[in-house]
Amino acid sequence: MDISETLALKQRDKFHRDFQFLYMTDLETANSITVSFLDWPSVLVLDPLTHLYYIPQENVADITLDSFTAFLYDVKADKLSAYGGTGFIQRAKRVLFDILTTVISVWQSSRWLFMLMFGLPTAVISIVCYSLCCMDTIEEELESDEDSDEEIEPPPYAKLSEIIESEAKQNELGLKETPGGKQQTILENTGGTRRRLKDPENKD
Known part of the structure; x- marks a missing residue:
């Protein structure tokens, strides 16, 4: 049983009110959210209202149960710097990123x-x-x-x-x-x- 599943099931009373855990197999969707090319696997915390996202600084292979729990608490307390958003620069980056991904997909196909x-x-x-x-x-x-x-x-x-x-x-x-x-x-x-x-x- 992995770390996220442990937090979602065994510590439901601590995180269920503020977080919903999701496992994604589509890397392109995650890249579109972050407007970047993520490594696989990756851990991402997304705020659907503000389109802000948080990524842990340490490598995924080095994340432990305690470090991941501390990361979620810091996100909840707004102690970490967020990325993304709905500003003009971010929207311009998203348009350019969509064009780039379209060109790459056509080239690969x-x-x-x-x-x-x-x-x-x-x-x-x-x-x-x-x-x-x-x-x-x-x-x-x-x-x-x-x-x-x-x-x-x-x-x-x-x-x-x-x-x-x-x-x-x-x-x-x-x-x-x-x-x-x-x-x-x-x-x-x-x-x-x-x-x-x-x-x-x-x-x-």
């Missing part, structure tokens, strides 16, 4: 199902994030390379445009020379009228 449920979405999200973050930098590098090429290489028709502009200015001033070396006839604007200026060598 089927590796292919795990890869399909978690590997494929992770790969798709990684590709999308890579394309969004890296394509802009690649385009900026290409644009900077094109700008540097344009700054280094002069335009192919720069000299030709300069020649055309100089000839246009000479035509406006009437200074363009003929192939024979003589100046062409100049039209001079004076007071809104035009007067023809003849060449010095032309006497006609």
